[in-house]
Amino acid sequence: MSVGAATPPTLYFLDVLDKxxxxxxxVVMFAMMTVxxxxxxxxxxxxxxxxxxxxxxxxxxxxxxxGALPVITRxxxxxxxxxxxxxxxxxxxxxxxxxxxxxxxxxxAGITYLMWLQGVELTEADQVSGFxxxxxxxxxxxxxxxxxxxxVIIFLMLILHVFWPSSQTAGGKKDGI
Numbered sequence: 610m611s612v613g614a615a616t617p618p619t620l621y622f623l624d625v626l627d628k629x630x631x632x633x634x635x636v637v638m639f640a641m642m643t644v645x646x647x648x649x650x651x652x653x654x655x656x657x658x659x660x661x662x663x664x665x666x667x668x669x670x671x672x673x674x675x676g677a678l679p680v681i682t683r684x685x686x687x688x689x690x691x692x693x694x695x696x697x698x699x700x701x702x703x704x705x706x707x708x709x710x711x712x713x714x715x716x717x718a719g720i721t722y723l724m725w726l727q728g729v730e731l732t733e734a735d736q737v738s739g740f741x742x743x744x745x746x747x748x749x750x751x752x753x754x755x756x757x758x759x760x761v762i763i764f765l766m767l768i769l770h771v772f773w774p775s776s777q778t779a780g781g782k783k784d785g786i
Contacts, residue, residue, distance in 0.1 A: 626758070627680050634676045641669045661741040668738075671748055675755040682713075683762050703774060710767040717760045724753035 648662035659665070681687060697705060728749035736745045 623683060623762070627683065630676050630680050634673055634680075637669050637673045637676065641666055641673065644669075661738075664738045664741050664743065668743060668748055671752055675752045678755060679758045679762055682759050682766075703770075706770055707767070710763060710770060714760055714763045714767060717756050717763060721753050721756040721760055724749050724756060728753060 644659060644662055644665050648659040652658035693705060694702075728746045731744070731746040731749055737743060738745065
C-alpha cells in the first residue's frame with residue numbers, strides 16, 4: 610500500500626472497532642471510578658454505601674479488561690520481554706514471532722471456547738449475584754465474544770507475518786494491521 614492510499618475496508622473496520630471499544634472502556638472505567646467514589650464517600654461520610662457496589666465493580670472489571678484486549682493486541686502494546694532479541698538472527702526472530710502468534714491464537718481460542726461454555730452453564734444453572742441478583746451469564750458471553758475478536762486479530766497478524774513478512778514496522782507495529 611502506497612503512502613496516501615485509501616485505507617482498506619478491513620483496516621477501516623478495525624479502526625472503527627478500536628474506537629468503539631475504547632469508548633466503551635472509557636465509560637466502564639468512569640463508571641467504576643464513580644461507583645467506587647460514591648460507595649466510599651457514602652460508607653464513610655454518610656454511613657450509607659451503595660447497595661451492591663462491590664457487585665457492580667465485579668461486573669464492570671472484566672468488561673474493562675477484556676474490552677481492551679483486542680485493542681491492545683492489534684496495537685501490539687503488550688508487555689514484552691526481549692531476552693532473545695539480540696541473540697536471534699532474522700530467521701530465528703521470524704520463527705519466534707510465528708510461534709508466539711500461534712500460541713496466542715490457541716490460548717485466546719481456548720479462552721473463547723471455555724468462556725462460552727461457562728456462559729452456557731451459568732445460563733442453565735440460572736446463576737445470579739448475591740445482592741443485586743444479576744445473571745453471571747451475560748459477562749461470560751461478552752468475554753467470549755471479545756476473546757473471539759482477539760483471535761481474529763491475531764489470526765490476521767499471523768497471515769500477514771507468514772505471507773507478507775516485513776522487516777519494517779507499520780505505524781510502529783511489526784506486521785501491523
